[in-house]
Amino acid sequence: MTINQLLSDLNENQRKAACMPRQHALILAGAGTGKTKTIVSRAAYLISNGTPAHRIQILAFTRRSASEIVERVRMHLGEEAQGLKASTFHTWCISLIRKAPKVFGCKGYSVIDRDDQLQLYKVLRGKAQKSELPSAQEICDLYSFARNTVQSLNATLQKKSPECLHNIKKISEVMLAYEKRKKERHYLDYDDILDVVAQQMTVSEKTRIWVSSQYDHLLVDEMQDTNPLQWKLINPLKENVTLFCVGDDAQSIYGFRGADFQNVHSFASRVDNSITLKLQDNYRSTQEILNASNWLLSQSALSYGKNLTAMRGSGKKPELHTFINEWEEGRWIAEEIFNNKQMGEDWKNNMVLVRSGYAGRVIEGALLAKDIPYQFIGGTKLLESAHIRDLLSVLRIVGNQQDEIAWMRFLTLWNGVGEVTANKLIERILFLDGYDQVIKLLKDSDKLPLSAADAVGAVIKNQNNVSDALLDSFQVLEEILAEKYKKQEWDKRRRDIQLVRKLAEKHTSILGFIEEYLLDPVHVTQIDRKENDDVVTVITIHSAKGTECERCYVINVSPGSYPSSFSIGKEDEIEEERRVLYVALTRAKDELFVTRRGYSLWAEDKSKVDDNAESENYFLNALPEGLFNEIIHRHKLWNVDNDAPDVTEHVDVGINIGNIPPDPQEEEAEESNASDWNHMVDNREAFWLSELRCADGYLHRSNSQSKSHKDSAGIAEELDGDKMVKKKLQIERNKQMENHSGIKIESCSAYYDTKKNVCVFGELIAENKSPVNEYKEVQLVVYDSDGELMAREYTNWTEFGLMQSFDFNVDLSDFEMEPSRIKVYPTNG
DNA sequence: AGCATGAGTGTTTTT
DNA sequence: CACTCATGCT
Ligand SMILES: Nc1ncnc2c1ncn2[C@@H]1O[C@H](COP(=O)(O)OP(=O)(O)OP(=O)(O)O)[C@@H](O)[C@H]1O
Numbered sequence: 074m075t076i077n078q079l080l081s082d083l084n085e086n087q088r089k090a091a092c093m094p095r096q097h098a099l100i101l102a103g104a105g106t107g108k109t110k111t112i113v114s115r116a117a118y119l120i121s122n123g124t125p126a127h128r129i130q131i132l133a134f135t136r137r138s139a140s141e142i143v144e145r146v147r148m149h150l151g152e153e154a155q156g157l158k159a160s161t162f163h164t165w166c167i168s169l170i171r172k173a174p175k176v177f178g179c180k181g182y183s184v185i186d187r188d189d190q191l192q193l194y195k196v197l198r199g200k201a202q203k204s205e206l207p208s209a210q211e212i213c214d215l216y217s218f219a220r221n222t223v224q225s226l227n228a229t230l231q232k233k234s235p236e237c238l239h240n241i242k243k244i245s246e247v248m249l250a251y252e253k254r255k256k257e258r259h260y261l262d263y264d265d266i267l268d269v270v271a272q273q274m275t276v277s278e279k280t281r282i283w284v285s286s287q288y289d290h291l292l293v294d295e296m297q298d299t300n301p302l303q304w305k306l307i308n309p310l311k312e313n314v315t316l317f318c319v320g321d322d323a324q325s326i327y328g329f330r331g332a333d334f335q336n337v338h339s340f341a342s343r344v345d346n347s348i349t350l351k352l353q354d355n356y357r358s359t360q361e362i363l364n365a366s367n368w369l370l371s372q373s374a375l376s377y378g379k380n381l382t383a384m385r386g387s388g389k390k391p392e393l394h395t396f397i398n399e400w401e402e403g404r405w406i407a408e409e410i411f412n413n414k415q416m417g418e419d420w421k422n423n424m425v426l427v428r429s430g431y432a433g434r435v436i437e438g439a440l441l442a443k444d445i446p447y448q449f450i451g452g453t454k455l456l457e458s459a460h461i462r463d464l465l466s467v468l469r470i471v472g473n474q475q476d477e478i479a480w481m482r483f484l485t486l487w488n489g490v491g492e493v494t495a496n497k498l499i500e501r502i503l504f505l506d507g508y509d510q511v512i513k514l515l516k517d518s519d520k521l522p523l524s525a526a527d528a529v530g531a532v533i534k535n536q537n538n539v540s541d542a543l544l545d546s547f548q549v550l551e552e553i554l555a556e557k558y559k560k561q562e563w564d565k566r567r568r569d570i571q572l573v574r575k576l577a578e579k580h581t582s583i584l585g586f587i588e589e590y591l592l593d594p595v596h597v598t599q600i601d602r603k604e605n606d607d608v609v610t611v612i613t614i615h616s617a618k619g620t621e622c623e624r625c626y627v628i629n630v631s632p633g634s635y636p637s638s639f640s641i642g643k644e645d646e647i648e649e650e651r652r653v654l655y656v657a658l659t660r661a662k663d664e665l666f667v668t669r670r671g672y673s674l675w676a677e678d679k680s681k682v683d684d685n686a687e688s689e690n691y692f693l694n695a696l697p698e699g700l701f702n703e704i705i706h707r708h709k710l711w712n713v714d715n716d717a718p719d720v721t722e723h724v725d726v727g728i729n730i731g732n733i734p735p736d737p738q739e740e741e742a743e744e745s746n747a748s749d750w751n752h753m754v755d756n757r758e759a760f761w762l763s764e765l766r767c768a769d770g771y772l773h774r775s776n777s778q779s780k781s782h783k784d785s786a787g788i789a790e791e792l793d794g795d796k797m798v799k800k801k802l803q804i805e806r807n808k809q810m811e812n813h814s815g816i817k818i819e820s821c822s823a824y825y826d827t828k829k830n831v832c833v834f835g836e837l838i839a840e841n842k843s844p845v846n847e848y849k850e851v852q853l854v855v856y857d858s859d860g861e862l863m864a865r866e867y868t869n870w871t872e873f874g875l876m877q878s879f880d881f882n883v884d885l886s887d888f889e890m891e892p893s894r895i896k897v898y899p900t901n902g
Numbered sequence: 903a904g905c906a907t908g909a910g911t912g913t914t915t916t917t
Numbered sequence: 918c919a920c921t922c923a924t925g926c927t
């Protein structure tokens with residue numbers, strides 16, 4: 074494709090922006106209006122009009138969008154685009170630092186990530202109580218926020234944690250100690266990487282000239298998410314370099330990192346002689362999708378002045394699905410995607426948008442259960458996972474002998490060595506000269522096994538071949554790592570090691586390898602699928618900014634999540650939550666599915682107090698009719714078998730003894746009993762049980778070493794080692810009775826545990842049209858394998874989200890035999 | 903003292 | 918699942 078073709082694809086405003094004369098510009102435009110496309114065109118235009126490609130620097134937020142831009146320019150221009158650079162702010166700065174280590178005074182410094190930073194803070198903070206001093210995590214966050222916003226600690230505390238203001242002295246001491254230690258050990262944290270460059274340019278004219286003379290144009294994507302520190306980086310360049318920034322204030326979602334969505338508006342005042350252009354027309358989505366998105370913004374107290382119009386016109390109306398719980402939600406999505414594949418649609422046309430990495434797990438499970446290939450972007454990255462860090466610590470030690478964080482990690486790996494011993498060793502190691510001495514020290518230590526020295530030796534031998542270094546040191550460490558993680562999916566973790574080796578293959582420098590992947594995180598599920606591009610994408614909304622997909626599923630748009638309960642009470646954070654959802658909705662091209670849970674098992678116990686606030690602030694509260702097609706799913710929770718034989722021979726009903734009014738004393742006893750039961754089926758329990766059920770259809774808890782199996786009668790037993798913990802019981806229903814009473818038991822599960830208790834938990838829908846109102850209770854009957862009656866109980870039901878719930882807890886310790894059959898049905902007490 | 907171990911608990915978002 | 922805390926072991 075030629076440049077002319079590319080330009081003719083643009084609309085008038087886009088073309089005007091792309092072909093601008095040399096002048097600072099801000100392109101302010103809504104979602105899907107072609108900002109990225111405009112950046113691509115701008116770069117292509119500049120190159121074909123004589124600017125050498127290497128004199129254009131593009132800054133994007135993630136490596137993915139950066140490389141996509143370069144790829145697209147290359148597609149249009151071919152060879153001519155050679156040398157065009159697109160990077161994240163961090164990779165750009167580190168490349169400057171590496172290019173001129175002397176200029177920035179960081180020769181031989183190694184980059185530490187968030188977790189290392191935290192480790193250091195933990196050590197330096199000491200063991201003070203939380204009431205005395207904020208946790209290391211909090212201090213770390215405050216530190217980073219202060220630096221990203223280029224604010225004093227005092228100002229940061231006032232804004233973020235006023236309650237800690239009285240502690241400012243202590244906090245500042247910890248921070249200063251951190252900076253001192255960082256310097257001593259030659260570490261650069263994420264914020265240093267930017268600040269070193271920014272600060273140096275601010276104070277030194279020579280540096281400013283050296284940097285800015287390398288470029289003619291700086292193109293910045295996602296301008297709305299840049300923070301003051303990043304501005305400090307761009308600002309000194311504007312004398313010699315032309316800025317071309319694109320952004321959308323309604324998509325600013327990185328406030329937690331110091332970005333202020335208003336900032337983009339100050340562009341004009343901060344940059345003299347700049348011009349602001351606007352793009353209005355949305356080319357991504359159908360009007361129906363935009364209507365929903367527009368509505369969301371219109372509900373805000375702030376006025377974003379955004380009303381997107383779809384150039385593609387009309388399409389399918391978005392759907393709003395409500396489920397009983399997250400597993401039904403996940404299962405439905407997986408099913409939907411699966412069915413679409415059957416109809417001939419590619420996996421890759423589906424994207425599931427989640428709020429947190431954690432929220433993606435359920436979806437992952439559901440996709441896994443259906444064998445749907447997927448990639449998961451967001452959450453813990455490969456090189457951040459504990460077992461990989463363990464292995465990497467050996468490499469880091471060899472790469473940088475002063476790396477005390479890595480030493481700590483490595484030394485405490487060995488049995489018998491804890492923090493104290495490790496510290497003593499480290500103190501000596503730091504003063505050693507050369508690796509011969511280090512190896513000798515490790516060998517001589519009576520606390521460490523010989524293999525510790527072997528592991529280090531293995532890396533030293535392979536310093537120029539990272540992949541081999543990994544392999545050899547892993548062989549030494551395998552045993553100990555297997556032991557450490559034996560309860561935490563060691564097999565899976567073991568496979569990760571192979572993936573890391575793959576990543577390392579081309580690398581000849583240990584530190585270079587680590588640095589590259591610290592700044593450019595790789596997600597576990599991404600590596601193995603080079604040839605297989607056709608996969609479903611599960612992605613956090615924050616990572617999804619700038620991407621698009623034909624069919625999007627935005628999950629868990631429930632009260633307490635949108636906005637997140639964290640933000641309640643803080644207007645600006647609620648607004649940011651709104652923008653997060655806005656970003657999610659506007660990713661969809663053709664079809665948008667918003668799903669939510671009518672009842673979240675978690676929301677309830679977390680904070681009953683907040684419940685009101687959560688639902689009051691809920692974004693979809695005042696949803697007008699007509700924006701979405703609304704569908705409520707009242708599916709069975711736990712696979713009640715509809716084809717189970719009807720039970721008609723219930724003599725029991727005839728001899729119903731009814732509700733024996735308990736005397737006051739007993740009533741009290743019963744109440745305390747009920748609360749006991751609540752504990753037993755507490756939310757946590759229900760959470761795990763259903764999660765795993767969703768994944769493999771059976772019942773077990775993953776974090777015990779339990780195995781599960783299903784016997785021929787369809788009864789799942791839970792095993793803990795060889796000891797049975799619980800046994801699942803089959804339930805019989807009486808459909809006739811249910812129809813008659815208008816009370817439908819939607820789900821029910823029953824277990825018999827080692828304390829000889831039968832625990833039953835179920836949900837039902839009591840339809841108002843019930844002709845026989847006296848059905849107000851649920852009856853439970855338990856038989857042993859000889860068919861002898863063991864127990865009969867009655868209970869009322871209580872409101873439970875979209876349904877009513879009931880539960881029983883029957884003590885069968887007086888019986889020799891185990892329960893074999895149980896029946897549950899409505900009764901007129 | 904120093905370490906291993908298990909139970910308990912609480913989960914934004916990212917370079 | 919990852920982190921903290923309490924406990925008990927050496
Ligand atoms: N002039 C145009 N004609 C046809 N399609 C266009 C035009 N401009 C953009 N598009 C298409 O619209 C979609 C959105 O474009 P792009 O990703 O550049 O938008 P964006 O402004 O960066 O969106 P967001 O801010 O939501 O990330 C892309 O699929 C792109 O190909």
